[in-house]
Amino acid sequence: MPELPEVETVRRGLAPVMEGHVIASAQVNRPDLRWPFPERMAERLAGKKVQALRRRSKYILADLSSGETLIIHLGMSGRMLISGAQLGQFHHDHPAPAKHDHVVLDMENGARVTFNDARRFGAMDLTPTEGVEDHWLIRDIGPEPLGNAFNEAYLVQRFKGRNTPVKSALLDQRLVAGLGNIYVCEVLYRAGISPSRKAGRIAAARVAGLVPIIRAVLEEAIEAGGSSLRDYRQADGELGYFQHGFRVYDREGQPCLTEGCASTIGRIVQSGRSSFFCPTCQR
């Protein structure tokens, strides 16, 4: 599920209990998720301090004092739960293990971080921190949409000559990092561009206009995640799944929210994914 804003929200939620703290022990309850876990993962995590908790695209990167980095991907259904830490205090009691709790990290500070992933499209790997950007899962990913390398000239260049629908182009992680089905729908709605339009046939000015829209949509979602984070810390400690007011995603058959537009939101399937759009506002 989680797209860039949700992963960033998870990272920010984990940081207070993990960054600068030592993993006392790790429990690994199955041999694999999408791929096998790295050899001896539990042993390689135990006793290591998390020096930094970073994010690259939809990956969370935990740099360890051993010189290795734990790479975490949440896939479609991956969740992170914090227990034993509330309101800055550690109370040391944890909920009963749940179905699909695959990896459990017990921190020396008493907090417990549980990775739960029903569909098991998630992944974890351990790799040397030096060169983690060249790891096979990460090396081909495009620029961070909130960074300087992602800009108008870049996107215009990358769209040039592409015969694929703009929806597919923006989902392509090699082109830009971190966008998923929800936020691509939201971006194209805000930009007034049909998801079916071929990327290479959009006027350069409109392509350039996508850049600030992508940034705004993601930043607003991160902000919404940030405010939800405070609630989660008070509630059950589950991170990353927050209610965010989507303006077009999952609104098939409901009225378009654009002022003065009388259309209803439609849905088409593009390469197996639902695209929600307004047939009037998006051309």
Place this chain on the structure above:
DNA sequence: ATGTGTTCCTGTCCGC
């Protein structure tokens, strides 16, 4: 090189 369809897995929801 690009573009598209299939696949991995479990859970939920909706119509009969």
Place this chain on the structure above:
DNA sequence: TGCGGACAGGAACACA
């Protein structure tokens, strides 16, 4: 209440 099918926030992989 059961059953079948569609669908779900990802992305690697196989193939045209």
